[in-house]
Amino acid sequence: MVNKYIIEIIPKTKNFTSIIEQLKHLGYYNIEDVAVNKIYSITGNISKTKVLFITKKLLVDPIAEDYNVKNKINKSKYNFVINIWYKPQVLDIVAIYVEKAVKYLGLQKKIKVRCGTQICIKFSKKINIKELKNLIEKIFMNPLIQEYEIV
Amino acid sequence: MKLFNTINILSASDKQLIEISKRGLLSLSLQEMKVIQQYFKSKKRNPTDCELETIAQTWSEHCKHKTLTAKVKIKIKKGKKVFIKKYDNVLKETIFYATKKINHPDCLSVFEDNAGIVKFTNKYAVAVKVETHNHPSALEPYGGAATGIGGVIRDIVGCGLGAKPIANTDVFCFGDLEYKKELPQGVFHPRRIFNGVVSGVRDYGNRMGIPTVNGSIVFDNGFLFNPLVYCGCVGIIPINKINKTVKPNQYIVLVGGKTGRDGIHGATFSSAALHNKLPTSVVQIGDPITEKMFLDVILKARDLGLYTAITDCGAGGLSSACGELTKDCGAKIYLEKVPLKYKGLLPWEIWLSESQERMVLIMDKHKTQKFLQLCSLEDVEATIIGETTNSKKLEVFYDGTKVCELDTEFLYYGVPKLSFNLSYTLANLKHKNVVITEPLEKLVKKVISSSNVASKEWVIRQYDHEVQAGTIIKPLCGRSNEMYSPQDAAVIYPISIEDIDDKQKAISISCGIKPSLSRIDVVKMTEYVIDEAIRNNICVGTKLEKIFLLDNFCWGELNKTNLAKLYLSCETAKNVAIKYGTPFISGKDSLNNYYLLRNKKVSIPETLLITAVGVIEDINNIKTAYFKHPDNYVFLLGKFSYSLGGSTLSECLKIKNLKPPELNINTAIKVYKFINNYNHYILSAHDVSDGGVITTISEMCFANNLGIEINLNTQKLVEFLFSEPPSCILVEIPQDKKNMFEQLLNKEKIPYIVLGQLKPQPLINIISKGKNKLKLSVEEIYKLWTSSVTG
Numbered sequence: 001m002v003n004k005y006i007i008e009i010i011p012k013t014k015n016f017t018s019i020i021e022q023l024k025h026l027g028y029y030n031i032e033d034v035a036v037n038k039i040y041s042i043t044g045n046i047s048k049t050k051v052l053f054i055t056k057k058l059l060v061d062p063i064a065e066d067y068n069v070k071n072k073i074n075k076s077k078y079n080f081v082i083n084i085w086y087k088p089q090v091l092d093i094v095a096i097y098v099e100k101a102v103k104y105l106g107l108q109k110k111i112k113v114r115c116g117t118q119i120c121i122k123f124s125k126k127i128n129i130k131e132l133k134n135l136i137e138k139i140f141m142n143p144l145i146q147e148y149e150i151v
Numbered sequence: 152m153k154l155f156n157t158i159n160i161l162s163a164s165d166k167q168l169i170e171i172s173k174r175g176l177l178s179l180s181l182q183e184m185k186v187i188q189q190y191f192k193s194k195k196r197n198p199t200d201c202e203l204e205t206i207a208q209t210w211s212e213h214c215k216h217k218t219l220t221a222k223v224k225i226k227i228k229k230g231k232k233v234f235i236k237k238y239d240n241v242l243k244e245t246i247f248y249a250t251k252k253i254n255h256p257d258c259l260s261v262f263e264d265n266a267g268i269v270k271f272t273n274k275y276a277v278a279v280k281v282e283t284h285n286h287p288s289a290l291e292p293y294g295g296a297a298t299g300i301g302g303v304i305r306d307i308v309g310c311g312l313g314a315k316p317i318a319n320t321d322v323f324c325f326g327d328l329e330y331k332k333e334l335p336q337g338v339f340h341p342r343r344i345f346n347g348v349v350s351g352v353r354d355y356g357n358r359m360g361i362p363t364v365n366g367s368i369v370f371d372n373g374f375l376f377n378p379l380v381y382c383g384c385v386g387i388i389p390i391n392k393i394n395k396t397v398k399p400n401q402y403i404v405l406v407g408g409k410t411g412r413d414g415i416h417g418a419t420f421s422s423a424a425l426h427n428k429l430p431t432s433v434v435q436i437g438d439p440i441t442e443k444m445f446l447d448v449i450l451k452a453r454d455l456g457l458y459t460a461i462t463d464c465g466a467g468g469l470s471s472a473c474g475e476l477t478k479d480c481g482a483k484i485y486l487e488k489v490p491l492k493y494k495g496l497l498p499w500e501i502w503l504s505e506s507q508e509r510m511v512l513i514m515d516k517h518k519t520q521k522f523l524q525l526c527s528l529e530d531v532e533a534t535i536i537g538e539t540t541n542s543k544k545l546e547v548f549y550d551g552t553k554v555c556e557l558d559t560e561f562l563y564y565g566v567p568k569l570s571f572n573l574s575y576t577l578a579n580l581k582h583k584n585v586v587i588t589e590p591l592e593k594l595v596k597k598v599i600s601s602s603n604v605a606s607k608e609w610v611i612r613q614y615d616h617e618v619q620a621g622t623i624i625k626p627l628c629g630r631s632n633e634m635y636s637p638q639d640a641a642v643i644y645p646i647s648i649e650d651i652d653d654k655q656k657a658i659s660i661s662c663g664i665k666p667s668l669s670r671i672d673v674v675k676m677t678e679y680v681i682d683e684a685i686r687n688n689i690c691v692g693t694k695l696e697k698i699f700l701l702d703n704f705c706w707g708e709l710n711k712t713n714l715a716k717l718y719l720s721c722e723t724a725k726n727v728a729i730k731y732g733t734p735f736i737s738g739k740d741s742l743n744n745y746y747l748l749r750n751k752k753v754s755i756p757e758t759l760l761i762t763a764v765g766v767i768e769d770i771n772n773i774k775t776a777y778f779k780h781p782d783n784y785v786f787l788l789g790k791f792s793y794s795l796g797g798s799t800l801s802e803c804l805k806i807k808n809l810k811p812p813e814l815n816i817n818t819a820i821k822v823y824k825f826i827n828n829y830n831h832y833i834l835s836a837h838d839v840s841d842g843g844v845i846t847t848i849s850e851m852c853f854a855n856n857l858g859i860e861i862n863l864n865t866q867k868l869v870e871f872l873f874s875e876p877p878s879c880i881l882v883e884i885p886q887d888k889k890n891m892f893e894q895l896l897n898k899e900k901i902p903y904i905v906l907g908q909l910k911p912q913p914l915i916n917i918i919s920k921g922k923n924k925l926k927l928s929v930e931e932i933y934k935l936w937t938s939s940v941t942g
Binding site for chain 1: 290291294329331337340342343411412413434436437438440492506941942
């Protein structure tokens with residue numbers, strides 16, 4: 001059975017003031033909170049236990065980071081969660097090395113890994129999708145090589 | 152899969168030829184398309200897509216430097232005088248000529264390999280290369296800058312039979328970080344480009360284990376649409392490994408990463424204008440881990456003598472790498488053997504792909520097995536993809552079908568020469584007095600906190616400049632952990648080369664860049680940057696006769712005026728280099744740095760980066776740029792020219808068209824040689840540069856938190872403190888040697904000013920004509936200096 005997991009890697013010390021400043025600089029003053037996490041997607045015939053094992057061994061620095069392994073993203077306290085990935089035709093170099101390292105861990109099952117960035121934003125007032133997309137493309141991603149999903 | 156398409160050019164009209172070039176992103180001119188048409192007429196067939204693409208890459212501005220090697224006639228007007236300069240090949244008759252004329256005995260390989268190589272010790276040489284990665288960094292700052300540094304490291308690995316990289320350099324030009332206006336779609340804000348570029352260089356350099364030791368950052372809205380990203384690398388190579396040999400019947404081996412569609416058309420794209428409809432494939436993504444792995448294998452194989460030639464897959468991919476290496480004999484390449492990232496690539500895409508982290512090696516057939524075993528042991532992918540021949544043809548096959556056959560003579564020597572007839576009027580600015588009414592203290596604070604003068608610590612600290620443990624002079628130095636002084640040049644002691652035969656020698660690396668001056672006078676800009684790079688090296692203790700230069704021209708739209716400026720800059724560079732006796736050993740140009748904004752071409756200011764690399768004979772003579780002890784005296788050596796033209800103050804106050812300071816090379820040489828000869832008197836040295844004398848003094852005070860009392864006798868205090876004259880250096884002399892030093896200066900007729908005496912209290916106290924003019928706290932200045940440039 002093919003399963004898909006999203007692994008969120010969350011920094012323990014959150015300091016995103018420079019991002020908020022950048023957003024303000026571009027005229028987005030209604031941002032209450034921002035968080036930027038690393039994310040991985042692992043797809044394949046693999047159990048959650050194995051994914052947890054990979055996460056602990058390879059993906060997370062337990063001193064500086066926390067993690068969540070999920071099948072589905074929940075927005076928690078943020079208005080929007082945006083997952084940004086490389087387009088399939090662009091070399092996802094970190095994902096390639098994760099796939100290699102998984103083999104070195106002795107897990108022989110073929111899995112597909114993607115590496116990305118997760119942006120969580122809380123606005124102080126309502127924002128329309130067009131405005132949100134404009135903000136994402138200006139600050140957080142490069143449409144030439146990346147694609148994104150608003151969760 | 153259809154392996155190739157035939158392009159009908161034999162019967163194409165001029166209009167159709169232009170259309171074929173445009174449609175295929177070939178960047179070939181009508182003149183070039185006609186020469187290609189003629190070649191295929193003689194072959195009685197149309198070219199394949201693979202052949203046309205191969206010619207386009209090989210003849211691209213990036214690979215052939217057509218503009219700089221053009222035939223040029225230029226009429227130069229200076230006041231009422233008119234001069235005519237004629238060149239058959241500008242590059243050959245200016246930059247190359249200077250090197251030939253100087254005929255420096257330490258130049259071992261110049262302008263013929265991937266990097267310039269100069270003698271270091273009797274056994275080892277230094278290899279240096281500086282590249283630009285401007286267009287990719289504008290489109291994807293992180294990836295563009297990372298692959299820029301990755302590419303220049305491969306140039307070092309691919310020069311001679313492979314040099315070991317020991318240091319990286321980075322120089323950037325960005326728009327104003329606080330730019331507030333709306334930018335066109337697809338253009339990133341300067342702050343985003345700044346953050347991305349710095350992270351890209353940091354991640355690639357740090358992961359490769361190479362220290363990033365020297366650089367500069369210029370902020371100027373001329374670079375809003377087209378940032379400049381210069382990446383340099385310095386390596387060490389055994390002198391007996393600097394020559395490549397290629398003969399028929401050897402194997403061609405591809406080492407490193409797999410091939411994908413990334414970077415296709417990079418060579419042709421790098422010489423075209425930026426706009427907002429570019430394909431994803433022009434962007435490359437870096438993989439430093441693969442590069443580090445093959446670097447180690449290659450150096451091991453080099454020492455075992457397993458291959459006879461090597462080069463990197465840069466612009467043009469395999470077509471350039473295989474073609475260049477085998478142009479004197481010929482080659483057969485089998486593209487189906489090339490390891491791919493994914494299926495479905497057409498032969499021409501495999502052939503042209505600029506996927507990163509790949510090297511091409513030529514080796515004797517009987518040594519190939521051993522090489523492949525070595526690669527396999529280190530988990531490095533290596534594949535035999537072809538063999539050399541004696542056909543003088545470049546033949547490319549896919550599964551037995553020939554997709555390309557080109558005569559190497561035509562491919563490498565058939566490109567038609569450009570020809571220009573130009574005229575240019577030299578700037579003739581008169582000195583004018585400027586009335587500045589703002590209080591002196593306010594001016595100092597404005598200049599010291601301006602982005603071009605302010606500390607770049609936020610950037611510098613992200614780079615590992617200590618890895619390999621050989622960095623003697625780091626970008627920021629000082630004994631305390633709280634305040635640092637910036638240094639003029641980095642000094643590297645190649646400690647990682649275990650069997651080095653002279654343990655006293657070190658390598659110094661500095662740079663010179665001043666695009667703001669080119670808006671006033673491109674000749675003065677050229678003179679200034681060469682002098683700046685040299686004097687930075689002089690400050691750390693390098694002898695003038697052991698300094699070597701690299702030139703990187705970045706120009707905007709190539710209209711007639713800009714072309715004339717480019718050639719004038721080359722001519723000036725030649726004259727200045729010959730006078731100083733400092734040869735050029737390598738260089739690169741990046742032209743057409745302009746953005747199409749609603750059909751209007753917005754160009755960058757003409758920018759020449761000069762990198763100076765020096766060989767320091769004795770590490771005991773190295774000087775840093777911060778004051779050491781109270782009571783010592785500070786001298787300003789050099790002919791001080793009072794002029795605010797091109798200065799940071801004039802930019803801060805938006806005063807335009809001021810005459811820039813003059814460079815007197817004869818005096819500069821006297822000053823530099825004096826500093827070299829009386830090095831043992833000097834405790835610290837720092838040049839007068841961006842921000843003028845007041846910035847130099849402040850920066851020298853920082854590291855030891857010392858103060859200074861300056862006594863002047865000038866009517867022009869503002870001009871004295873803020874002018875940025877070339878060839879002026881501040882030196883610290885011990886109290887007990889002051890008189891002797893002055894006697895020597897007088898004896899040798901060196902122009903100088905005794906600026907003042909160092910004090911233990913951290914205050915900069917300026918007295919002019921007996922009156923107290925300024926009192927500044929060093930700590931307060933340091934705070935201003937360190938707080939304005941952050942990501």
